[in-house]
Amino acid sequence: MKKEISPTKKALKYMVSYSIAVCFLLPIIWMLFVSLKSEGFRVSRIIDWFTPPYSLANYFSVIQRAPIFRWMFNSFIVASSATLLVIFLSSLAAFYIAP
Amino acid sequence: MEFNSNKKKNFIKALPFILPFMIVYLFFLVFPIIRGFWMSLHRWTIVRKMHFVGFSNYIEMFQDSSFWSSFGNTMIFVLVSTPTIVLAGLVLALICNQKIRGKLFLKISFFLPYVLSVAVISSIMVYLFQTNNGFINMFLEDIGVISNGIQWLSRDLLAWFVVVFATLWWTVGFNMILYLAALQDIPESYYEAASVDGATPLEQFLYITLPQLKPITWVIVLLQIIFSYKVFAQIWLITGGGPGTATRPIIQYIYETSFRQNSLGYGATMSFTIFVILIIISVAQIVIRRKRSDVQ
Numbered sequence: 001m002k003k004e005i006s007p008t009k010k011a012l013k014y015m016v017s018y019s020i021a022v023c024f025l026l027p028i029i030w031m032l033f034v035s036l037k038s039e040g041f042r043v044s045r046i047i048d049w050f051t052p053p054y055s056l057a058n059y060f061s062v063i064q065r066a067p068i069f070r071w072m073f074n075s076f077i078v079a080s081s082a083t084l085l086v087i088f089l090s091s092l093a094a095f096y097i098a099p
Numbered sequence: 100m101e102f103n104s105n106k107k108k109n110f111i112k113a114l115p116f117i118l119p120f121m122i123v124y125l126f127f128l129v130f131p132i133i134r135g136f137w138m139s140l141h142r143w144t145i146v147r148k149m150h151f152v153g154f155s156n157y158i159e160m161f162q163d164s165s166f167w168s169s170f171g172n173t174m175i176f177v178l179v180s181t182p183t184i185v186l187a188g189l190v191l192a193l194i195c196n197q198k199i200r201g202k203l204f205l206k207i208s209f210f211l212p213y214v215l216s217v218a219v220i221s222s223i224m225v226y227l228f229q230t231n232n233g234f235i236n237m238f239l240e241d242i243g244v245i246s247n248g249i250q251w252l253s254r255d256l257l258a259w260f261v262v263v264f265a266t267l268w269w270t271v272g273f274n275m276i277l278y279l280a281a282l283q284d285i286p287e288s289y290y291e292a293a294s295v296d297g298a299t300p301l302e303q304f305l306y307i308t309l310p311q312l313k314p315i316t317w318v319i320v321l322l323q324i325i326f327s328y329k330v331f332a333q334i335w336l337i338t339g340g341g342p343g344t345a346t347r348p349i350i351q352y353i354y355e356t357s358f359r360q361n362s363l364g365y366g367a368t369m370s371f372t373i374f375v376i377l378i379i380i381s382v383a384q385i386v387i388r389r390k391r392s393d394v395q
Contacts, residue, residue, distance in 0.1 A: 017194045018201075021208035024268065027223045028211060030234055034226070046237045085123075093120035096113040 035059070132374070138367035145361045156368035166369060168344065169352035176334075176348060177327040180263050185316070185323055187267055188274025195275070196282045206279070210272035217269075221336030224265040228252060255345040258338045262346055265333055270326070274319050281315040282308070321384050328377055349373060 005013075036054040062068055139156055143149040160166050191209045195202055212220060227234045228251040236248040251257045285308065293303045331350035334340060340347030349369065357366030 013197065013199065017197070017199060017205060020191070020194065021205050024208045024212065027227055027234075027268070028215075030227070031223055046234070046241045049234070089120040089123055092116045096116040 135367050135374075136371050138364055139371045141364045143362075143364040145363075149364070152364070156365050157372075159365065160368055160372065165344070165352060166349070169347045169349045172345075172347055173328060173330065173349040175259070176263070176330050177324060179259070180266055180327045180330075181320065181323045183263065184267050184271050184327075185274060185319055187271045188319065189278050189312070191271060191275040192278035192282055195279055206275075209275050212269045213272035215269070217332040218336065220265060220269045221333050224261060224333075224337050225252075228261050252338055253342045255342060258342060258346050262334050262337060265337060266327075266330070269333070274323065277315055277319055278312065281312050285311045317384065317388055321381060324380060325377060328373070328380075 030049060033050050035058055036056070037049070038053065038055040038057050138149075140151060140153060141149045142152045142156070195205050195209070199205070215223075228236075230236060230248040230250050230252075233248070233251070235251070236245070239245045239249070249257065251261050289307050289311075290303055293307055298306070329350060330348050331354070334346055334348055335351055335354075338346045340351050350373075353366050353369045353373075356362045356369070
């Protein structure tokens with residue numbers, strides 16, 4: 001009963017699906033590679049973004065220059081306390097509202 | 100009589116469960132709404148004392164061309180982004196719901212931008228669409244489509260495109276998850292029965308998938324309209340409302356009047372107006388939905 005779809009159709013399906021997925025990931029991948037470039041590095045072609053030299057210098061300077069762990073901790077406090085409060089309060093209320 | 104006392108007893112029993120929620124709800128939601136309305140009836144700046152002016156703020160608002168233009172911008176954003184992002188969510192969900200290898204990879208890629216914060220996605224977009232050395236312009240130059248960098252953020256239409264594109268990329272994953280859950284809830288037997296009866300895949304999609312997705316579509320559209328109405332942060336961070344005030348949404352105008360020009364009362368007036376509009380949209384949607392399901 002079930003017909004196998006033709007190989008061309010299958011290839012097309014994979015190509016379209018995966019290229020959309022790659023488009024979605026591309027800005028994030030690009031962000032990752034740019035973060036690995038050392039400062040003052042000139043780029044004249046797009047391929048330059050993705051080729052070596054890589055360096056972790058940016059990461060070190062972020063840690064040195066900014067209290068980034070403090071900021072992360074602040075976010076953590078907000079996120080965790082809000083989550084706990086919402087779950088606690090709304091589950092109590094939902095328990096009695098639900099028939 | 101007995102029923103009444105039972106009800107009372109039940110209510111007293113329920114109180115400790117509902118009360119904590121109610122206190123928070125009243126204090127952080129209901130009170131600020133009433134207080135906001137109260138504020139909107141006053142002329143109030145940081146330096147001067149609050150003083151009651153009745154509805155004159157509302158009259159001023161109706162004559163304020165900046166209010167209407169930024170309100171119009173928000174309407175444009177809602178009208179353009181809602182269908183785009185809802186449809187894109189459906190398409191991505193259909194992609195993930197195919198018989199295909201690497202479904203998890205696809206789902207993760209579509210959902211990943213959603214977990215990033217607005218500051219992160221905005222700076223990515225700013226660097227992507229920069230005129231010099233921006234990723235998009237360099238890509239287009241490399242493949243030879245253009246020779247001079249396109250000024251994405253200094254043309255009205257292009258700036259709008261960038262904002263809608265950024266929002267689409269950032270938030271479509273959420274709609275996709277909702278659609279995907281609904282797609283997976285459709286019983287496989289419907290499709291089997293349809294294919295036994297000789298329905299083509301297109302017919303199956305039109306007469307099984309789409310009708311089955313109707314309820315979730317209502318929810319997604321409502322959520323998307325509310326979300327799009329509240330648009331502010333990504334526009335503020337990507338275009339700053341510019342070029343000029345071409346992409347300035349109403350929330351940014353409210354922010355500027357309230358906290359830059361310190362007209363808190365007037366800001367509250369506009370906020371309250373938007374609040375009422377959103378309530379009307381939500382209620383209208385619920386009413387339309389009820390009527391439709393009554394007909395069926």
